[in-house]
Structure formats: C-alpha cells, structure tokens
Amino acid sequence: MKHRALKVRRNDPCPCGSGLKYKKCCLNRETVADAAQNRDLYRQKYNIRLKEEKDIEGIRRAGQLALNTLDLVASRIAPGMTTDDINVIVHDFTIKNGATPAPLNYRGFPKSVCVSVNEVICHGIPGERVLKDGDIVNVDVTPILNGYYADTNKTFFVGTPGPDAQKIVTVAQRCLKEGMSAVRPGNRIGDIGWVIQTYAESQGCSVVREFVGHGVGFDFHEAPQVPHYGRQGEGILLIPGMVFTIEPMINLGKKDLNVQSDNWTAVTRDGSLSAQFEQTILVTETGFESLTPFDL
Ligand code: MF3
Ligand code: CO
Ligand code: CO
Numbered sequence: 001m002k003h004r005a006l007k008v009r010r011n012d013p014c015p016c017g018s019g020l021k022y023k024k025c026c027l028n029r030e031t032v033a034d035a036a037q038n039r040d041l042y043r044q045k046y047n048i049r050l051k052e053e054k055d056i057e058g059i060r061r062a063g064q065l066a067l068n069t070l071d072l073v074a075s076r077i078a079p080g081m082t083t084d085d086i087n088v089i090v091h092d093f094t095i096k097n098g099a100t101p102a103p104l105n106y107r108g109f110p111k112s113v114c115v116s117v118n119e120v121i122c123h124g125i126p127g128e129r130v131l132k133d134g135d136i137v138n139v140d141v142t143p144i145l146n147g148y149y150a151d152t153n154k155t156f157f158v159g160t161p162g163p164d165a166q167k168i169v170t171v172a173q174r175c176l177k178e179g180m181s182a183v184r185p186g187n188r189i190g191d192i193g194w195v196i197q198t199y200a201e202s203q204g205c206s207v208v209r210e211f212v213g214h215g216v217g218f219d220f221h222e223a224p225q226v227p228h229y230g231r232q233g234e235g236i237l238l239i240p241g242m243v244f245t246i247e248p249m250i251n252l253g254k255k256d257l258n259v260q261s262d263n264w265t266a267v268t269r270d271g272s273l274s275a276q277f278e279q280t281i282l283v284t285e286t287g288f289e290s291l292t293p294f295d296l
Contacts, residue, residue, distance in 0.1 A: 028186035028237060035239045036185075042239070047223040048215060050241035056282060056291070058148035059217045059243060062099065063280055063292035066152045069093050069141045070294075079133045079159045083115040087126035090141055099143035102151075102220050109264060114140040114153075121208055121249050121257055121266040121274040133159030136169055138276050142220060151216050151245050152292035153278040164252060164273055171203045172250040172275035177296040179228065179246040183281055183288035187238050193230030196248050206255035208274070211266070213245040216280055238283050243291065247278030 008015055014025035035041060042048040051059065072093055073086055091112040094101045101112035109125070116124035116138040117131065124138075131137060140153035155169050175196045182191045192213075200207050213226030224236050228248040253272030260267065268274050280291045 023233065031237055032185045032239050035237060036241075039241070042242075046236055048236070048242060049218055049222060050239070051217055051243050051282070052241070055148065055217060056243070058146055059150050059280065059282075060291045062143050062145040062148045063150035063152065063290075065094070065097050065099055065143045065145055066141045066150045066292055067294060068097075069143065070139060070152065070154055073139050074154075074156055077131070077137065077156050077158060079131055079135075081131050083117065083124065083126040083129045083131070083137070084111075086115050086137075086139060087111045087113055090139070094141075094143050097143070097145075099145040102142035102144050102149055103140075106220060114138070116140070116265075116274075116276070118273055119268045119271050121251070121268060122211055122276060123264040123266055125262060125264055131158045134162050134165060135159075136161065136165045136273060136275055140276075140278065147218075149216050149218070149220055150280045150292050151220070151247075151278060152280060152294075153247065153276055154294070155275040155277060167203075168205065168250060168252045168273045168275045171200060171205050172248060173277050173296050175200050175207075175228070175248040175250055176246055176277040176279065179248060180279065180281060180288060180290065180296075183238060183246075183283060185237075185239055185283060185285065188233055188235045189224060189226055189238070190230040190234030191232055192246060193227045193235075194232045196246075197229040200248070200250050206251045206253065208249035208251060208255055208257060208266075210257060211247075211249060213247050213278075215242070215244045217243045240283050240285050242283040243280060245278055245280050247276060249274055249276045 010023040104112045135158040138155040142151045178195045215222030253270040256269040
C-alpha cells in the first residue's frame with residue numbers, strides 16, 4: 001500500500017488535542033510563526049509596516065500626550081462653550097508639548113481636532129456650535145510627536161446626560177473594550193469587527209460601516225483597515241508588531257449616514273445619537289497593549 005502523509009484539514013480537530021478546530025488552533029500558530037519570521041511579507045503582501053521597540057516607544061509617548069490632551073479637554077468641557085474653544089485648547093496644548101496636531105491641513109481638514117456633537121458621527125469641524133447641557137461630544141486627537149502618530153478619542157457628557165446619551169456612550173465604550181479583547185496573535189482582523197458588531201446589535205444599536213480603524217504610527221492612516229463589523233476567522237492574521245486603531249462609531253438608531261456639504265461632517269441619516277471611543281493598539285506576543293490606555 002502506498003504511504004500517504006496525513007493531511008490535517010482546516011476544520012478537523014487540532015492534532016495537538018486542544019479540542020479546537022485546527023484552523024482556530026495550531027494552523028494559525030504555525031502561520032503566525034512564519035509571518036513573524038518574515039516581516040517583509042506583511043509589507044509586500046498588505047503594505048503593513050510592523051513596528052520595532054523604538055517605534056513602539058515613540059508611539060507610546062505620542063499616546064501619552066494624546067491622553068493628557070483629552071484629560072485637559074475633559075476638565076474644561078461645560079455648557080456654553082463652542083466646539084472651536086475645544087480646538088483652541090487642543091491646538092495650544094499640542095504645540096506647547098512640542099508636537100503637531102495631525103488633523104490640521106490633513107487632506108484639507110481646517111482645524112486641529114475633530115469635535116463631533118450628538119448626531120455627528122465623526123469628523124466634526126470645530127466652529128461656532130455651542131455645547132448645551134445634555135449633549136454628548138466626541139473629541140478625537142492625533143498628535144505627531146518626534147515623527148510618531150497616536151490616535152485616540154473619547155465621547156464626553158456635557159452637563160447631565162439623559163437616558164439616550166447614557167445608553168449610546170455606554171454601548172460605544174463597551175464596543176471598544178470588546179474589540180480590544182479580540183486582539184491577539186492568531187486571531188484575525190475579522191474577529192475584532194465580529195465581537196463589536198455582535199455586542200452593538202445585541203443592544204439594539206448599529207455599527208457605522210463607512211469609517212474604519214486603521215494602521216497608525218509612522219503615518220496618520222496606514223494599512224490595514226480595521227472594520228468594526230465582520231465575520232469570525234476572516235481577514236488578515238494578527239501578528240506581533242502590528243499597530244492599529246480600533247474606533248467603533250455606534251449609532252442609537254440606524255447605521256446610515258450623510259456627509260454634509262463641507263465634505264467632512266458625517267451625521268446619522270435618522271438624526272439619532274452617535275458615540276465613539278478610540279485607542280491605538282499594539283499586537284504583542286501574548287495579546288495586546290494599548291499605546292493610548294484608558295479605562296473602559
Ligand atoms: N482621527 C480620525 C481617525 O480616527 C481621523 C480624522 S481625519 C481629519 O481616523 F482630517 F478629520 F482629522
Ligand atoms: Co483613527
Ligand atoms: Co482618531
């Protein structure tokens with residue numbers, strides 16, 4: 001009889017005896033080991049630039065500045081101020097700390113920070129809009145410090161929130177936490193979106209499709225794209241040294257959006273509230289590290 005090497009198929013039980021399918025277990029482990037040995041592969045195949053320790057330290061420092069900026073904004077937010085007041089705070093603090101605000105003049109964006117109120121999903125341009133009691137406001141900051149970018153945002157309450165504001169902010173925050181928990185070598189990009197979508201929809205909320213997380217660090221928006229919806233086991237394999245954002249935009253109503261005539265401001269089509277939280281995440285050997293860490 002002719003000898004034939006046993007071939008384990010993707011859906012077979014893993015030969016290691018874990019009880020998982022091969023594709024959820026050692027298949028990915030072997031592929032992670034291969035990919036990690038060959039950094040050029042990720043650059044050539046996906047245009048993903050893996051980060052080394054010195055890069056990670058640079059992004060971490062930019063991230064700490066971004067978090068300090070959000071803390072400063074949080075301490076100043078109050079009914080009666082304009083979204084442009086937030087721009088002034090962010091711009092001045094960034095410059096004072098030896099960094100540059102990445103949004104300013106980015107593809108024609110005219111201000112130093114995105115400020116998105118209530119039904120504004122993202123990319124709100126700071127201006128004369130006055131914050132009022134009960135509003136929610138997302139502030140998205142991206143400093144460039146010593147050439148490194150870190151990207152993070154939070155949604156704040158203005159004064160006292162009503163029940164709808166409470167709900168959408170709580171769900172959006174939990175969505176980011178769920179997404180981060182899916183980051184580890186061997187998982188795939190689609191696993192992140194899947195957990196986010198599953199949680200958001202279980203709460204009767206919806207996930208915006210048009211804007212996604214992204215690689216970050218050497219530039220504002222790098223490969224890969226990180227959708228906040230998707231299917232388990234699909235997409236690019238996560239390997240150590242990848243740095244990308246997770247930044248789910250979650251609507252209280254339907255997922256559809258309009259972009260206003262300024263070509264930036266994205267609003268919910270049904271006028272419902274939208275909230276977002278964002279962190280810059282490093283894939284480590286064992287899981288993830290946030291380079292813009294805050295409690296969720
Ligand atoms: N910070 C946003 C993001 O998370 C991007 C803003 S682009 C800008 O991806 F031009 F509006 F600043
Ligand atoms: Co981002
Ligand atoms: Co951002």
